[in-house]
Amino acid sequence: MILYVISVGLSVTMGLMGFINLAHGVFAMAGGYIFSTVMARLGMPFPLALLAAFIVVALGSIVLERLLYSRLYAAGELAQVLFTIGLIYASVAIARMVYGTLAVPVFLPEYLKGQVHFAGRDFPTYRVFLILVSALLIVALWFGVERTRWGAMVRAAVDNRGMAQSVGINTRVLFMATFALGSGLAGLGGALGADILPVDWGYPFEHLVYFLIVVAVGGLGSLRGPFVAALLIGVADTACKYWIPEFGAFLIYAATIAILLWRPMGLFGVRA
């Protein structure tokens, strides 16, 4: 589910805006760091810290978008790939300077520790909480994109930017907001997942492949796609590592290749 929250943000930037953003993990990492910092140093309560992670990352990404990303919307894929790899290197270095090489600690509030009894079995409370939050996000996002004016505007701008501009939509501001939303979601995902995917300086590199798989398999520009893909990948990965550990992550990659060859646009992709 963490994969989903982070990846759906990526799907928003990459799918809706058509920008190959390999640096997405950076935003997730930043979210995790901010989350940990505000809780440890400032003693912020858990929900507020989550909110802080979302808002700070979103604001930070607006700055980056205005200064750097927006120059490359029209550039080729190669330039976008290189630029975002550069961003990863730089941010990884900064993270290492500021936070050192160890993973940052995560403090869960008391009410999210322990177990929940459900249908005769025990589940860790925090994981249940994660699933609930993710479900909420899915509904909210789906509603936002499919049913609100903002969603309609974004979809219009993506399909035909010139046309959208000429009917009076400010696509510059719209893209900025969309980018901030996507990055903010990544930050939120990084913060929520910090307990399960430890946040350290290698984060953007280590998990990049997973995020990309989720988006590519799910298909660009859809919300349902990454959701199904994240679920599929998460379940398959755990199952493989449990039953046939000698294969490790091998099957995930093999499955990814198979799915991409079968449906080059991903399971629910709409655009090439």
Next chain:
Amino acid sequence: MSGYTSDPRIRWQESLPWIAALAAFFLLPEYLSLGARVVVYILFALSLDLILGYAGIITLGHSAFFGLGAYTAGILGAKYGVSDPFLQLLSAAAAAALLGIATGAVILRTKALTLLMLTLAITAILLEIANKASWLTGGADGLSGVQVAPILGLFKFDLFGRTAFLYCLVVLFFGWLLVRRLIYSPFGAMLTGIRENTARMHAVGAPVYWRLVLVYTISATMAGTAGALLTQVNQFVGLNVLGLEPSGDILVMLILGGVGRIYGAFIGPVVYLIAQDYLAKQYPEYWYLGIGVLLIVVVLFARGGILGLWDQWLQAFSRQRSSAKASAR
């Protein structure tokens, strides 16, 4: 990006890298093992340049071939007692070529993000295999004790890397001849055409897909050779030859030098590896920060890399001179 030119003759400037390399051999004997590594990465960058710079195939998985070559040579040398360097080199090249044609035939039907993901997934799979099959590859510890016999039975690999350096240089020379021959041929012109306008190349009846598969295989072969060279020079193979990071590194080197030009692949690794040798040991954090910022700057302001800047500077200089002449008259 420079493309197809009709004059395939070798200009005098093109001997400069080789002169520089030989000068380095005599003047800087204590840096030869670094030098051999630089030469290996030049060959690797050259192979990437062929598909990225000329054919326009964007890949994040070129390390798959490099790593396969490295492991092929390593396994032959350490486990099966095949210590002849040329035999190792040829087997590595053959293995990489096979992988290149097999994966290329499948993945080159896709493009953009899907292609990127597929290349990445392939190198990730190889990394996973190399990691798990530790009885063969040594797993995370790497494969040490790779036996390499003297070249032609005459030249032993010495401690200072003299033989290794010259040996790599000779292999690179042949790689360079091949690439040079290719890009000045009609085949090279076709690749440039595919990069610039795929639809039109289809329209004029060019077999786009087969050309791409062919160049992908050639490039894979070269990358595999480079990998085998690295193994022979180090007499060791580790997991760091596979996966996303070596692919990213070589991409950075090529971009730094200038993509889509032969000598970009020469300049990039030289600058990158020497800078890394100096800086990374002393300030590892700043090294990555520097590389990241540099990459962003190159993408935003200097798309042609170092050689691109050099060209611009030359042009500006000659323009200035011609205008100075005009005003003097």
